[in-house]
Every structure is written in C-alpha cells, then in structure tokens.
Amino acid sequence: MNSSTQSIGRISVTALVLVLMGSATAAADGLRATAEIKGCANPAITGSATLTEQTTAEGVKEVTVEMKVGGLTDGKHAVHIHEVASCEPCGSAGGHFDPGPFGQSRPDSATDEVPAKDINHPYHMGDLVNLEVKNGVGTMKHTTNRVTLSPGRLSLFDENGSSFIVHTNVDTYCDQESDLKKGCAGGARDACGIIRPVP
Numbered sequence: 104m105n106s107s108t109q110s111i112g113r114i115s116v117t118a119l120v121l122v123l124m125g126s127a128t129a130a131a132d133g134l135r136a137t138a139e140i141k142g143c144a145n146p147a148i149t150g151s152a153t154l155t156e157q158t159t160a161e162g163v164k165e166v167t168v169e170m171k172v173g174g175l176t177d178g179k180h181a182v183h184i185h186e187v188a189s190c191e192p193c194g195s196a197g198g199h200f201d202p203g204p205f206g207q208s209r210p211d212s213a214t215d216e217v218p219a220k221d222i223n224h225p226y227h228m229g230d231l232v233n234l235e236v237k238n239g240v241g242t243m244k245h246t247t248n249r250v251t252l253s254p255g256r257l258s259l260f261d262e263n264g265s266s267f268i269v270h271t272n273v274d275t276y277c278d279q280e281s282d283l284k285k286g287c288a289g290g291a292r293d294a295c296g297i298i299r300p301v302p
C-alpha cells in the first residue's frame with residue numbers, strides 16, 4: 104500500500120465514524136410510536152397509547168409509555184407489550200415480549216389448553232405496570248429501559264412487531280421459581296393495540 108492509499112483509508116475511516124456517531128444520536132432521540140387500543144370482544148373499550156424513546160446522558164435508551172383507555176371496569180388492569188403485532192383475535196398477540204436468550208417467555212393465558220411454562224414474569228422485557236381505571240377512564244404512564252423503538256435486540260419493531268394487551272385483572276407482579284400461577288399476570292385479555300412507528 105502506498106502512502107496516498109493509506110491517507111485515503113484514514114480519511115474514510117474518520118468520515119465513517121463521524122457518520123455513525125451522528126446517526127446514532129439522531130436515531131435514538133425523539134423516536135415515537137402509537138397504538139390504537141380496541142376491545143377484544145367489547146367495542147365500547149377504546150383508547151390510545153404513545154411511546155417516546157429518549158436517551159439518558161449515559162446513553163441508555165428509555166421508552167415512555169402513556170396510555171388512556173375508556174370502557175374498562177374500574178380498578179387495576181395489567182398492561183404488557185406482547186410479542187406479535189396482531190390483535191385479531193387478541194390471543195394472536197402471543198406471549199409477553201421477551202427477546203432474551205432463555206426461551207420459555209410465554210405467559211399463561213386463559214386460552215392456553217396447556218399452561219405455558221413462564222418463569223420470567225414480571226421480568227419480561229415487555230412487562231409494564233397496571234393501568235388504573237377510575238370512573239371508566241384508565242390511565243397509565245411508565246418509563247421502561249427494557250425495550251426500544253430504535254433497532255437492536257430489544258426493539259419492539261422486530262420481525263413480527265409488537266402489541267399492547269390490557270388484561271381483565273390486576274398484574275400482581277407475581278414472581279415464581281416455577282411455572283407462572285394462572286391469572287396472576289392479569290388473566291384474560293380485554294383490549295389490544297398494535298404498536299406502529301410514527302413516521
């Protein structure tokens with residue numbers, strides 16, 4: 104390699120690093136997504152959710168989820184991000200989003216004939232907090248660093264996308280050493296919303 108090739112090589116590498124740094128900063132901040140929440144069986148249940156990604160000073164990506172849903176029974180309802188962008192029927196949203204290396208990530212569900220083994224609740228990447236419904240209006244705001252909107256291992260926009268599920272009952276944040284106790288993560292599914300990126 105002669106000296107002029109070497110210097111071209113260095114310039115190219117420097118330019119590439121600058122481009123990568125620039126795109127990482129721009130892509131990580133201000134990304135948004137939304138979901139339209141609809142009742143699984145009851146059309147009177149409707150709502151919406153927004154997701155906003157931000158990056159901390161240390162470079163940790165966080166996503167703030169804000170959800171408002173009308174038509175649910177008063178009280179607390181479990182909310183999780185489930186692993187498939189599909190709501191028809193609500194069971195097609197699959198188990199809790201949990202792209203970890205350990206497998207066995209499905210939660211139990213009212214529709215499971217044989218309850219799935221699921222020892223990772225409430226530490227699935229898609230586990231959120233309860234939506235609290237008062238006088239028919241449910242609200243929830245939660246910031247999580249377990250998922251991202253930007254590309255990567257924890258991205259909600261993986262091959263099959265992701266959805267919110269709002270459950271009939273409260274999430275007791277049950278943490279068990281063996282298979283999940285049926286219903287402790289909220290039981291049946293009341294509402295669902297496919298998470299879509301905001302262009």
Ligand SMILES: [Cu+2]
Pocket residue numbers: 181182183184185199210268270288289
């Ligand atoms: Cu769930």
